[in-house]
Amino acid sequence: MDFSFSKADEDFRMRVRDFFEHEYPREIVEKMARGHSPSKADYQTSEHALAAKGWLAVNWPKADGGTGWTANQKYIFDEELERAGALNVVPMGLLYVGPVIYTFGTEEQKKRWLPGILDSTTFWAQGYSEPGSGSDLASLQCAAVREGDEYVVNGTKIWTSLGQHADWIFCLLRSDNSGKKQEGITFLCIDMATPGITVHPIITIDGKHSLNSVTFENVRVPIENRIGEEGKGWTYANYLLGHERTSYAHVAGKRKQLEDIRTTAEQTDTGATRLIDDPAFRVKLAELEARLDALELTVLRTLATVSEGGAPGNESSILKVIATELAQDITELGMETFGPYAMPAFPDSTAPLWTDNTPLPSSAAPAVARYLGARAQSIYGGSNEIQKNILAKRVLGLP
Known part of the structure; x- marks a missing residue:
């Protein structure tokens, strides 16, 4: 299979990358890099910048105010957003209820609620x-x-x-x-x-x-x-949950985390050798990179289905399971890599082990919070045990 993008797609990538490098609010990128929690004003600043470009409702139909992008373009946009360290959009309006409203809502409801979601004035x-x-x-x-x-x-x-x-x-x-x-x-x-x-x-x-x-x-x-x-709410909920579970992947964000882990491992001594030269560590890193490649291909297949007018369907449970388990395993390796470097950066730490003169890897700051926060990923949005039951019964046809 040819996994490369076309020249038109790569030209599109360069336009998106240029936007995030030169037009997107730098203060948001810097705040996120420090591991700080975004405020409501931060979300609105970020989404107003995207809305001004016409790039906020990436997955919506063009008739409802969306971009009309192809599956490849949507994927490239998400990839460049996370590569830049920008804020992901708040999903509740744009990814969850918005599609329910424009699919099942009345014309009056569409006029009432969709504009506020599209210009990020309604949360x-x-x-x-x-x-x-x-x-x-x-x-x-x-x-x-x-x-x-x-x-x-x-x-x-x-x-x-x-x-x-x-x-x-x-x-x-x-x-x-x-x-x-x-x-x-x-x-x-x-x-x-x-x-x-x-x-x-x-x-x-x-x-x-x-x-x-x-x-x-x-x-x-x-x-x-x-x-x-x-x-009939259960019908609409199942439609929404399909969109919710496809939003967990964050392939580019995970790839950036693995790159940060590799860079730190190349700079970290474990006695006489660098951590990256430890065979056991290299096996763990390689396994995570291979699993991430597999997740990326699954996302692309799902997006292709949606772009052709279909709903994500029960197969979206596959994404939910593999994306959240991979997120947890990446943060575990991150903790192993950053180790004590991450400890003083935890926001609740009151007794740092390092002085102000100790150089800390830039990616260490949010490592502990990211690790702890990822523990819940396999529970929320429908626990992974439930998702595996769905896959067994509805996809594999098991009794």
Whole structure:
């Protein structure tokens, strides 16, 4: 197989690379390189720069405000964004609810919500998981009771990414308990300024605040905020989850991490030899590089399916599993490589082991937080054990 890109694709790559090198906000790149958490203003600054170029909704159809790019161009764009160290877009609006709205929403809903997503003036959160309903999402019990032209919502959502920044939240809610658990689930979009909504921060083991729990107490939601039919939310959720699971790959970001690990290993002595000369270390690095190449090919196949008008489908579970397991293994090798160099850079460290005069590898700063944060990747978005069951039953046809 020929894995090279065409001249037109490579010319496109150079245009994208030039943008990130000369037009994209440098302060964002520098902040991310230091391992700092981006603020809402940082996300908006980044996305406004992309929107001004017409490059924000990469995967949307051109008719809905997207780029109209080919699968190769989309892949190249993501590759150059991560190569530059720029911020990835906030996925909840652009990658998750946006496609649901333009696929299943009414014309009025498209006019109401899509422009704010496209110009990054409206932030969205995802209300799926609940205490006790994570991987078994169909067991959710946060309730939406119909009262005339409104739904009254009561319950709790948890692990709500960037919920502290959100203007709107899209939720799966239990509107009927009489049938199978996958039935009676309704998809509602809710204004976060509605009375009765409270956001509670969750500080994770990496010292960051990106997750939250959200409680709803008699929150009244107009019926026109419902996507599609009442009780059909599971259908829309499965469509969304396909897009969500294809967004985990981050091939270029992983490749950059491996390059940083290799560079550090070439400069790090382990007694009489460099770490890169340790045969056991070289085997680990080579294995991760081979797995990353395999992930890249899987992503390209999936993007080709989407570009031809298809949905990612159950095969997106393949991406979720291999991408998250690879992310964890890369960060483990990173910890092995950076070792004590990374320890004083952890934001909660109060007793650094190194003085200010000690040279630290530039990539060591976020190593601990990245390692700790990656522990959750095989759990959120549907645990990998659940994804393997999906693959066994729906892709391989096993009983």
